[in-house]
Amino acid sequence: MPTLQDYKGQNPAWCPGCGNYSILKSFKDAMIEMDIEPHRIALVSGIGQAAKLPHYTKCNTFNGLHGRALPVAAGMRLANHGLPLMVFTGDGDCYGEGGNHLLHNMRRNLNIKLFVHDNQIYGLTKGQASPTSMEGMTTRNQPFGVFSEQFNPMAAAVALDCSFAARAFSGDMAHLKEMIKAAYNHRGFSLVDILQPCVSFNKINTYEWYKERVYHIGPEHNPEDRSQAFTKALEWGDRIPIGIIYKNSRPALEDRIPIIKDMPLVRQLFDPSKIKDTLQEFY
Amino acid sequence: MDYSIKIGGEAGQGIQTIGGTLAKVFARTGCHVFTHQDYESRIRGGHNFYQVRLADRPVTSSRDGIDIIVALDKESISLHERELNENGLIIYDSEALRQKHEGPHFLDVPFLTLAVENSGSKIMANTVAVGAVLGMLGMDLEVLFGSLRETFSKKGDEVITGNINAARAGRDFAVKYCQKCSFDVGAIHELPLQAKMLITGVDAIALGAIASGVKFYSAYPMTPSTGIMNYIAGKEEEYGIIVEQAEDEIAAINMALGASFAGVRSMTGTSGGGFALMVEGLSLAGMTETPIVIALGQRPGPATGFPTRTEQGDLQFALYTAHGEFPRVILAPGTPEQAFYLTNKAFELTEKYQVPVIIIFDQHLADTEWTFEKFDPDKIRYADMRLRGDALSGMTEYKRHAFTESGVTPLAVPGDSRHLVVTDSDEHDEEGHIVEDAETRIKMLDKRLFKKMPLIRQEIEPPMFYGHEAPEIVLAGWGSTYGVMKEAVDALSPTLDKGGQGGGIAMLHFSEIYPFPPTDKFNYLDILNNAKFAICIENNATGQFARLVRAETGYEFKYKINKYDGRSFTLDELEKEIAARLNKTNP
DSSP: OOOGGGGOOSOOOSOTTOTHHHHHHHHHHHHHHTTOOGGGOEEEEOSSTGGGGGGGSOSEEEEOOTTOHHHHHHHHHHHOTTSOEEEEEEIIIIIIITHHHHHHHHHHTOSEEEEEEEOSSOTTTTSOOOTTSOTTOOOSSOTTOOOSOOOOHHHHHHHTTOSEEEEEETTOHHHHHHHHHHHHHSSSOEEEEEEOOOTTTOSSSOHHHHHHHEEEOOTTOOTTOHHHHHHHHHOOSSOEEEEEEEEOOOOOGGGTOGGGSSSOGGGOOOOGGGHHHHHHTTO | OEEEEEEEEEETSSHHHHHHHHHHHHHHHTOEEEEEEEOOSOSSEEEEEEEEEEESSOOOSOOSOEEEEEESSHHHHHHHGGGEEEEEEEEEOHHHHTOOOOSTTEEEOOHHHHHHHHHSOGGGHHHHHHHHHHHHHTOOSHHHHHHHHHHTGGGOHHHHHHHHHHHHHHHHHHHHHOTTOOOOOGGGGGSOSOOOEEEEHHHHHHHHHHHTTOOEEEEOOOTTTHHHHHHHHTTHHHHTOEEEEOSSHHHHHHHHHHHHHHTSOEEEEEEHHHHHHHHHHHHHHHHHTOOOEEEEEEOSOSTTOOTTSOOOOOHHHHHHOSSSOOOOEEEOOSSHHHHHHHHHHHHHHHHHHOOOEEEEEEHHHHHOEEEESOOOGGGOOOOOOSBOHHHHHTOSOOOTTOOOSSSOOOOBOTTSSSSOOEEESSOBOTTSOBOOOHHHHHHHHIIIIIIHHHHHHTTOOOOEEEEOSSOSEEEEEEGGGHHHHHHHHHHHHHHHOOGGGSOOEEEEEESEEESOOOSSSOOHHHHHHHOSEEEEEESSSSOHHHHHHHHHHOOOOSEEEEOOSSSOOOHHHHHHHHHHHHHHHOO
16 A cells, blocks of 8 residues: 655645645545555656646656647557556646647547646746636736637537546545546546646635635536536636536547557567568568 | 650559559569659649659669650640650550640550450550550560559459450550660560569668567658658558557657657657657657657758658758757668668667667658668667566666766666656756756766767768779768769769779768768768869758768868759769869869
């Protein structure tokens, strides 16, 4: 049984009071409760405050480029689908810089767990609007307020038939931990959008702001009903649903590729003897 | 014997079927073959051609003069009639072209009518054309029949018989009506009766990758590199390879890096524009010391340029692109044979030193077909350099970026043991975790760059030296100009060489470009310095390789031949350019 000590990494360099601390703690608790040892999983991240999470714990890690965590994860997963993969990213990293990869990995449906620390602002670059910033929010770079429509990751996920889409809130750690576990145990591409206050730069979407609005999705919601899920995904404003918004049982890509059906690619030995026959094709 | 055949027509008319079939038949007959294609960036229409050269000695470039033109469209005549050699002929179907030509160098072959009469289908008109060409050359049809049986094996006996009859009809017609045909392929019978392999540059790169144990290839389709992905995808099941078509080139390189980090040999391929998108990923490979092979197929830029044509315009880009300082290797095969072995070398170097290796080629090498006796799989090196399984589990400690004497830290397979494998695009410590301190930074950069680079440099082979041993004239170049330079040396030697009185000509061809080859194994700088005329020949406007030579060695070429019209050099063109350089300075 792993302990918190096994998951201990560097001391985080996040601002005091940052929502990232709760996400990190919930991740560790979820892994320990599921009895998963750190060397049996791999974390992939890009750039941003969220993407530093792998350094503040201890697992196999590829911390890559801004926006590009998903393609790295996709390559890792195709090469070794015996290794569970989790991606930690932020709203700028994943919904902005890496938006194209998000769309196509929802379609691709590899068994990757994607956790987006969504604080509706850019933290690392100090306070510019992010794709999920609400219309009208003013920042130093958006003095007239944000004009673009707020990106809705849940609605996008339902529209693209993403295998699993849930929302959580860093201020509700018990629920967040359950969402991490549910995503981990779902077979297919799983997106958890984690609402999280940025205490340094986002003066609108504060702890209090979220606390007043978030509510747990109840049993009356059927996440396997795509139309219902889309309606639920559109809810934002006075009331913000957290929980599993949508899921389906589309087969994961790694289960559909015949050559890795029996054994991950990384375990398959290369047989150079066949090349002689292949060369004959050119005569 | 040295004949050139040009098949011209609109895209979609079947010029590739005719050209490809003829090339295959010639290669199987034992001829030396070289083909090149000239096509527009469109699927239907336009004017395109396929040029096939056959000879009784090795040929590695195209000629300007044509002996047989197969005209499937009017442009094939209006644009190419003037290229005909003395005794050259144009065959065409006046019914299909709706025009009649009366000159003695025209042979009107009713492709369509003969196809319908003999096979029952006008689809087989192209086979009539193939038969006609073989008839004009006085060649036997048995090899063609064998090829038709293979090609149409899945379509049944009726289609095979139809094609055979169509070919025979074309041949008989040509033999009967081609009174002016004076082609002599008698020399073929002197050649050993052994089929030669016929292969393009992209297929050779793909084969080299497969022979090197590539397990993962991710790419976004882009001419002229797409053929690599196509070929490897066809071998996925047989060799256990995953080919993933990425959403863009940024994803392509990042996926390949992810797969490589996970423990399999990985590769991506693209052209200049796609490579521009990959550049940040190239830097990531440098920082994380993740092995990757990148096939960079050049085409004329800037921007979209000429999508289906050729240029050597991205050498300086490949050399210097990507932020930060890290080592890289650049290999530039000149022939499909070199492409096969150098792709293997690319994998060996990237796995051994964990630095990105770029195979730079171009549309010319990608699409031209060459004949060879054979590629030797026994010359392929393969050694798994990853730490995995018991070897890894048995270690007491593992740090992904541990400092070592050589700068290389063995790359462990994540998840294969209790040892964690961590890497980071940020500057990192030996474990792979993010750091900010200056001391670690210096040690890491020394490890990645200064320790590895001299070791890699020792693995680089000197340029190929071909021709006169103490030449007065040296043709220098890199990559795909190999074929035309080599033939230029052969062609000019008899007229230039004055025996012991100078005039000798030779070629220095560089296929391993960076790190720039050391001179200790072979002092090519002496050859350049002692030459009266050292001419750097490049398929670009600014002489990018000449600039590299100067930067690396201080040697400056006084003479250059540059071609930047999007087409490769023909032998005749290059000979004229060389003569012009020699005459201008030596009246």
